[in-house]
Amino acid sequence: MNPTPSVPTIAPRPTFGDFFQGLALLGRAFGLIFRSRRLFLLSTLCAIVTLVSLVALAVLLWRYTPGLVSHFFARPDSVYLQPLWYLVLVLTFVVLLVVGANAVPPLLLAPLQDPISEATEELCGGSSSPPFSLGAFFRGLVTGITHTLARLFFLVLGLGVLAPLNLIPGMGSILWTALGSLWSMMWMAGEHLAAPMTRHLYPFSEVRRMLRERRALCLGLGAGVYLLLWVPVLNTLFLPVAIIAGTLLYRGLLEAGQLPPPPAARGAVK
Structure with a gap:
């Protein structure tokens, strides 16, 4: 099967360049936004909502993170140890902001995630999305919010498992931040790969399998999204870019034979 130009060509087995190919998916995603009027309009709406929410979140965290850090690691009186405390403060702020x-x-944007992914698949040669209906909209809203909450549970669970590291004075908080960042990157890849796979009725076990078998590829995608959060202006587009990149990854894995045909399609054939 020859992939359409929008679908990334992914090797059927892990390669040395997998991480960088995963990272490059973000560039492909930006390109698709400016090739599709529908994606551009949806992404602009996402950017406005994301900008407002990120600014409000940053203000709240900047106010309350010092108290949280002091709860685990009291601000030292020593001039020599205070830089370490501020380092822990900044790193904790970074993880909490992510x-x-x-x-x-x-x-906030759950109702827009599926339309963005569907529009991406249309550019990849997929079938057109069904006409709008109020019932389908509310079903998509409930499903999107439910699945997002479920995936957030796993993110918080992973960070919670690492939380006892904070009990190690000084270095424990730094270690928690570093490992927590890596967990967040991998989780981001799973979050945005799971979105199109959930829409096509794949079980979550298939998502876990891809995260395990194509670890470097997924980590590259997650690292790109993570870094995008820290680029001013562009960070307002991180969600639509991540959704598009995750959909491109899904289509690439499907074309490479890494994933079986969608269960939804198999059910339709039956």
């Missing part, structure tokens, strides 16, 4: 950015905007 977690919040992957919780608040997706919940």
Whole structure:
């Protein structure tokens, strides 16, 4: 099967360049936004909502993170130890902002995630989305919010498992931040790969299998989304870009034979 020009060509087995190919999916996603009027309009709406929510989130975290850090690691009186405390403060702020950015905007924009993914698949040669209906809209809204909350549970669970590291004075908080960032990157890849796969009725076990078998490829995507959050202006587009990139990854894995045909399509054939 020859992939359409929009579908990335992914090797059927892991390669040395998988991480960078996953990272490059974000560039492809930006390109598709400016090739499709529908994607551009949806992404613009997402950017406006994301900007407002990220600014509000950053203000709240900047106010309350010092108290949270002091609860685990009291601000030292020593001039020599204070830089370490501020380092822990900044790193904790970064992780919490990433977690919040992957919780608040997706919940607010849940109704738009499937339309963005569907429009991406149309550019990849997929079938057109069905006509709008109020019933389908509300079903999509409920399903999107439910699945987002479920995936957020796993994000918080992973960070919670690492939380006891904070009990190690100083270095424990730094270690928690570093490992928490890596967990967040992998989770971001799973979050945005799961979105189109859920829409096509794949079980979550298939998502886990892809995260395990194509770890470097998924980590590249997650790292790109993570870094995008820290680029001013562009970070307002992180959600639509991540959704598009995750859909491109799904289509690439499907074309490479890494995934079986969608269960929804198999059911329709039956």
